[in-house]
Amino acid sequence: MAPRRCPGGRMAAGRAQSVCMVSDFFYPNMGGVESHIYQLSQCLIERGHKVLVVTHAYGSRKGVRYLTNGLKVYYLPLRVMYNQSTATTLFHSLPLLRYIFVRERVTIVHAHSSFSAMAHDALFHAKTMGLHTVFTDHSLFGFADVSSVLTNKLLTVSLCDTNHIICVSYTSKENTVLRAALDPRIVSVIPNAVDPTDFTPDPSRRDDSTVTIVVVSRLVYRKGNGSKKCLFWSSLSFVHVGFRGIFLFDMEGLVRLLGALEHQDVRDVLVQGHIFLNTSLTEAFCMAIVEAASCGLQVVSTKVGGIPEVLPENLIILCEPSVKSLCDGLEKAIAQLRSGKLPIIFTF
Secondary structure, three states: OOOOOOOOOOOOOOOOOEEEEEOOOOOOOOOHHHHHHHHHHHHHHHOOOEEEEEEEOEOOEOEEEEEHHHEEEEEEOOOEEEOOEEOOOOOOOHHHHHHHHHHOOOOEEEEEOOOOHHHHHHHHHHHHOOOEEEEEEOOOOOOOOHHHHHHHHHHHHHHOOOOEEEEOOHHHHHHHHHHHOOOHHHEEEOOOOOOHHHOOOOHHHOOOOOOOEEEEOOEOHHHOHHHHHHHHHHOOOOEEEEOOEOOHHHHOOOOEEOOOOOHHHHHHHHOOOOEEEEOOOOOOOOHHHHHHHHOOOEEEEEOOOOHHHOOOHHHEEEEOOOHHHHHHHHHHHHHHHHHOOOOOOOOO
16 A cells, blocks of 8 residues: 655654554445544654554454565454444453553553554553553443443543544544543644645546436445445435445445445546445544545535534535435535536545
């Protein structure tokens, strides 16, 4: 995978740090957290820091691997419990993580994602060793259901003496501060971003004889795919879908399914469409809509979580998380497309 240039990249001021990124979610698994960790690591390397990534083994990918620019990745032999997350037992990961922290002379441990048990474990172990800790929260959680109550209590303990916390939107910050009972002064908001040179428009790839709506998401409940099924049944006929999930079998006759996409292939799918549809039921920050807007697509999205903070009003049509509202939003986008009122596509 080719590295993306870090904007404003320069050598680090002062002493170079040894930074350890820890999360259950990393390549070859695909998603926003995985991409964020990789790109952040590459930018830190460009600034003169030493960076390594620690995650659990993925199939035959075990041991130590090296990625672009010498990024060292440890794939640890820890058992996965659910949804690519390891079991939260705290002690089973201690020998391996402590060995890595000592061997690599780690000075900062940066854990990612509330869903990652390994991230919570790493924060505990780092604090017992006197290391500086940073945590980035990529998701929104509720407060009422059993899963959220348990996760929020774990987060309260994990973050009680973490040096700094990063959230990807102001909505996410408010959510995390409430869930973990944090001092807001130690929580920063740093929105995610994409390199626009990797997501450039290409109008020649579109079929202008029909309106093409692109969806790139995991086909799971949190991404609103029950609503998406109703939309397809009611009005739409030609849609590109990336990734896979439990709703896959219900849509095969209604859409063009591309299966799980490599990240470098996402742009080639996006530029074939006119409209990008996002039906998330909860979202702290949606990277997919930023990538779609960069490729010149009109975005239609549910108005949930931190999504209203991501794009200006002329690039996104916000809808309530219901089938009727999404249909209305799509009809508005299609009408704008046919009347030539969509935002101007800037080519690079």
